[in-house]
């Protein structure tokens with residue numbers, strides 16, 4: 001197996017063959033992918049070297065230190081965090097060879113066509129239909145998706161559609177890769193409370209998808225989707241986060257720089273949140289060590305819940321701390337940003353954007369259900385929707 | 396970044412945990428503890444020799460050349476997790492951590508401290524610091540400031556101690572407990588007896604002079620505060636497990652009460668708190684073990700966080716058990732009282748937050 005020394009040598013070779021200073025960004029990223037240094041745990045030829053995942057952090061750090069460009073993860077988060085693991089686990093050889101490289105280099109942006117007006121937390125209730133065209137074997141898709149982040153920049157989408165409405169809801173779903181340039185795909189911006197439109201509604205009308213772009217068996221889409229959703233919960237990066245590395249660093253800096261704003265009540269809350277942030281950082285660090293030791297714990301689901309709460313509380317505190325300046329807001333102009341940035345811009349923006357953290361990727365209430373049932377083994381609430389054909393469900 | 400913490404438990408530490416857990420199940424189950432807490436001598440008979448001597452838990456912090464096991468704070472923390480889980484009456488935090496770490500700071504050049512330390516490490520004798528249980532690490536100097544005009548109130552496990560470490564303006568003294576007046580008090584937490592200690596009449600042996608003694612006691616209290624987080628972690632883990640178990644079994648309205656979402660979310664939130672407490676407590680033990688430059692900050696973070704988690708876990712345990720949780724017969728109250736007392740022990744959460752404010756450069760308003 002490839003070890004750390006091996007990887008260091010490969011990093012050196014890559015840098016020697018493609019000096020970052022004189023190599024174009026995309027060329028460098030392609031070469032890095034081909035060298036197996038994109039996702040070291042992937043198979044050879046698919047961006048990796050079958051190396052332990054825990055060695056990725058050192059590779060990233062080594063390349064960053066040498067001034068190599070990164071693939072701008074804030075712009076391609078859905079591709080990296082959700083599409084890639086699903087393509088790897090469930091794609092055919094052709095699908096993996098076709099999609100993974102441009103996904104990783106950022107030449108092709110991905111989005112996630114899962115949520116619908118009638119199916120959010122209860123995603124398995126989705127109603128977008130995919131019907132097989134007997135003549136060509138293609139799938140014809142009709143329906144509406146909503147809250148689709150980066151649909152406006154995406155070249156491809158991962159898509160869930162219903163292929164058999166007569167089965168109970170979890171069983172009649174199939175998972176596809178959808179071409180966002182298909183003439184039947186219409187993307188309309190949805191403006192968010194921050195003023196901008198990161199997400200969209202997406203109308204699918206007679207969209208044609210070749211059967212080769214199906215992931216997993218017909219009717220097995222829910223199982224495939226679980227790969228995606230497992231990876232959606234905060235992808236724990238390989239890198240250690242320094243103390244005050246997240247949102248709390250912003251608030252602490254204001255506290256230090258603006259003594260005239262300090263009050264006793266805010267001081268207590270700041271210390272509460274500073275301690276909570278430090279504990280969350282240590283929790284993430286412990287999780288990282290568990291993963292590196294090959295003993296992943298259920299703590300992953302704790303991270304997203306914790307960060308959502310902390311982002312919201314810390315950014316709220318910062319607005320209050322700023323007093324007069326807290327009443328200002330940088331820019332309400334409706335834009336369609338290319339990247340997601342939770343800790344960027346001004347305090348007001350951070351406060352408003354953080355509201356999404358407990359909704360996107362599964363609401364905090366739903367995640368608490370998951371912790372209660374899967375981690376603690378508490379019994380599910382009685383439910384009557386599991387064995388009823390999808391077409392007979394209330395909506 | 397300076398010190399890269401190791402936040403996991405090693406296999407050796409898990410083996411130690413298993414040994415301690417088996418011993419406690421055998422000798423110090425909740426019925427045993429409940430049967431003894433009103434006797435004034437809650438310590439389960441035979442437990443200390445087995446824990447301190449046979450398992451060697453009393454000497455974990457002490458290097459082999461000084462008569463101990465040559466382990467460290469991470470291992471000691473595991474023992475405390477188990478003692479917290481079982482809410483065991485034992486002079487471990489007080490004796491094997493605070494007093495032992497204090498003596499460790501003084502044992503370097505032989506002398507009386509080294510001799511006493513070897514006896515403590517072997518479990519042959521027990522010593523406690525003659526200071527209120529509430530004393531925070533930064534409160535060490537104040538213990539020496541005035542001559543003890545009055546008995547020291549609230550000394551934990553003094554009734555189990557052979558030796559009292561008595562701070563006096565000119566240094567730290569070892570006083571045989573029989574030469575002092577040790578008057579038991581009626582404590583909130585019956586599993587950790589408190590006493591008023593009056594050692595004014597006893598001469599004792601001087602272990603260290605004024606400056607060395609202060610630093611040593613500060614170090615002992617810092618280790619105590621840091622490792623108390625592991626006791627609080629173990630206690631919270633037990634409360635959560637017990638609550639989940641009960642909620643799965645107890646049926647009302649024709650279903651397990653644990654299937655009601657209002658309760659599931661409460662237990663899930665508690666689990667999140669416990670996950671955080673585990674990371675914080677491990678970080679404190681690790682920072683102490685490594686002598687990390689930021690050990691005081693890491694300890695303060697762990698205390699500021701874990702003491703609240705333990706109290707919340709115990710309070711939820713009582714509430715989610717319903718009536719049975721309110722009884723003397725059910726062990727939930729042992730955990731509740733220990734958690735509440737631990738909240739004050741070795742500095743309150745508020746005190747530790749003030750330390751954070753100081754060390755992280757987040758000063759209070761002028």
Ligand SMILES: Cc1cc2nc3c(=O)[nH]c(=O)nc-3n(C[C@H](O)[C@H](O)[C@H](O)COP(=O)(O)OP(=O)(O)OC[C@H]3O[C@@H](n4cnc5c(N)ncnc54)[C@H](O)[C@@H]3O)c2cc1C
Pocket residue numbers: 111112113114115116119120121122146147148149150199356359360361362363364365366369
């Ligand atoms: C910023 C942002 C970006 C997003 N990006 C995408 C994307 O790219 N692709 C995509 O497919 N989706 C995306 N989403 C959608 C997101 O996944 C859904 O909004 C989310 O799953 C919740 O669904 P819903 O909005 O229909 O709310 P609902 O499911 O209607 O929830 C309403 C309320 O009911 C609560 N609730 C629902 N069910 C339960 C239950 N069983 N127990 C307790 N409480 C419950 C919820 O917690 C919530 O408070 C995005 C959302 C946001 C905010």
